[in-house]
Amino acid sequence: MSLIELKHITKSYPLEDTQLKILKGINLNIEKGDFVAIMGPSGSGKSTLMNILGCLDKPTSGTYVLDGQRVENLSADELAEIRNKKIGFVFQGFNLLSRTSALENVELPMVYANVPAAQREERAQKALAKVGLKERMNHMPNQLSGGQQQRVAIARAVVNEAPIIFADEPTGNLDTKMSVEIMNLFTKLNEDLGRTIILVTHEDDIAHYAKRIIRIVDGEIHSDERNEK
């Protein structure tokens, strides 16, 4: 059984009196421990697919089995629970809470998982140390560089031991040097800790860090191949 199984997933948005079909029947299996890059032209539906995979959004039709559980019809609170336990997000725009220290940002997933305060802090400190921000724990996001902010976001995504990490253009706002750092971090998470990583990117250089590259064109999977390094 795969970690992620999508069958005939579609997503439409109402447009005037018709439906605008964004995803047109996606069939996709992703195995545990895989590192997948999703590529495709702008507007092809990559983020839409990511949002459904990440349980932030529901498909219009089709079935989605995540870690053995049907999720396409779950309530908002049940999806929140799954996001909290099984999924970590890394966004293009970092999405850290402002006026909140790096440490507290990393503690956040544990707050909603009801981890006791003392344990929260300890685990958050470890996660930050792993991404090389031991010295910056009490900095606010606006006191950190883009790359550092993205590393805080990665620490936040892994701190709850979520088995899957979704990253929607995680290097989109970063220069090449920082992008390399971030991608090395993802590679390490995938190889050393066995986390499944699914990321969306425009850049071939970034996609090359992945083990598998899926191209989406116009809401359909155009190609799906292993990446020969």
Place this chain on the structure above:
Amino acid sequence: MIDAATIFAIATRAIKANKMRSILTSLGIIIGVAAVIVMLSVGHGAQTSIQNEMKTMGSNLIIIRSGVATSSGARSGHGSKPTMKKSDGDAIQEKIEAIKLAAPVLEETTQIVYGNANWSTGVTGTDRRMFEIKEWNLSYGRMFSSTDVRSAAKVAILGQTVVNELFGDVDPLGKTIRIKGIPFQVIGVLIPRGQSGNGMDQDDVVYIPITTAQKKVMGISFPDQVKMIMLQAIDSQSTYTAQEEIRELLRQRHNLGINKDDDFVIRNLTQMMEMMESSTKVMTILLGSIASISLLVGGIGIMNIMLVSVTERTREIGIRMAIGAKAWDIRWQFLSESLVLSLIGGLVGVVLGLVGSYLVGILSSLPTKVSLIYVLLPFSFSGMVGLFFGFYPAYKASLLNPINALRYE
């Protein structure tokens, strides 16, 4: 759901992040709570002063006045047509077991003169039973004797205020004062009682024998007329049970036929107190409700700011939801924020209200009295206002869709 400590830590952080705005928002609640406390303390003070007043009038008291009680029980201008006599009181005291004492009262406000000094005050014709009922002793001099009453002697007992106004440092005993031009000899001075609960000077009084008042000082329309009779019953229960007996006796003495209304009104102190208390209670409730409106307005202010806050923080809500916050987590976060805002406002309001009540008490003639319940009530009300007006913004926040919230600029 997240633990309370974390929730409140998040709330206080958000409140601190916008200090000025938080202060202004709480201001509505602060003013509301303070106003309610001041108003309630004024009302409560009035009530207490009535109770104190009643206590100094004497215990187990029944008062009989002239007047018509209609069948509906409403009084029509009591005392308008005088009907009571001193002998009515004497008969009641003699014939009705439950009544211990019956003091006649005939009173008038007039000018009193001693030498060059003059003073306007209430002169009351009565006898020694009045002082027994009021449990009021002389500080020096002597009480009215039965001879004084029988012979309508021109003697007077003064309250301390009258002594101060007319005599200053001079010893008033044996001196002659003039009441309506008639010379009276001062025979006694009462122990000072100070102000009554409602600020009336109880020592601003002159007592003369009832017979002297009837025959020489005050105009009466029939012999032995009095304004009212003060009765003291043997116990408080009797102030109710003796009333029917008194009524029958008086109807008989006043020759009232079966189809005629009473020409007198019997009231006991408890009834009078209840009447006055109920009217001050109405006043208290009225003042309290007016002040509560400002609390409600404060609540609307909180709701307004919370709605702004939810909109401003849409992205934050999206982040929290993406990370695993459930609807109730978001709801609690904003609810606790409005709750903390309103409770802090309530707390400051309580302090201001207490200071305000104190200042009103000393700067105006209104007596104020603060009691715990009248402080807890508006405080807990402020908490409820915070919850009530915080709910809608919190609910709105919890309904946000995580994707739209994350995309919000």
